[in-house]
Amino acid sequence: MITLVIAEDHQALIDGMKAFLKNESDIEIVGYANDGLELITLALQLKPNVVITDIRMPKCDGINATQTIKKELPNTKVIAFSMFDNDDAILQMKEAGASGYIMKNSSLQTVLDAVRAVSEGFTYFADETDEELDKPKNELFFSAREKEILTLIAEGKSSQEIADALFIEKSTVDSHRKNMSKKIKTIGKTDLTKYALERKYDYL
16 A cells, blocks of 8 residues: 655645545555645654655745655655746755656646656656656556456456456446556557556566
């Protein structure tokens, strides 16, 4: 389970991310903050796997908050969340210890991909910053549950059979299949079953 804390001074953005991520079985939002000092307090108390933080916040900006969090919690990954696409901001967040940088106009799927990527030890600097992921372009980020489903797809099981095997609802399997299909299309694949068969042994 990836534990996540979100810091953003606009509550509507937090609420949007909470609504989008609440059905992800591998991610739990354990807290949120509306200013930098509150973020530091929450992070030190909850010790999350990942923090998403705005750069410009009241009381303490995201750069200083990241420096403090990384000093005390070196294993916590930080993703910068900003309206500003400029090299200085990216560099300052990198120097503070951030593992990722995404724009506020990024899709919620990008937020999800970034959280999973940094939790697995990769960096994630979104396309809007003209930075490249340090993971090969033909690699995708799948949650543990998605990997289980891919393995069962490769075995030829139907959505209902997968649901029965994993003790989850068929609708949940269908949702995962839809999300994974969207992901593989980004690397030129269009058939989820074909992709699962090609990567059959990667997830065992």
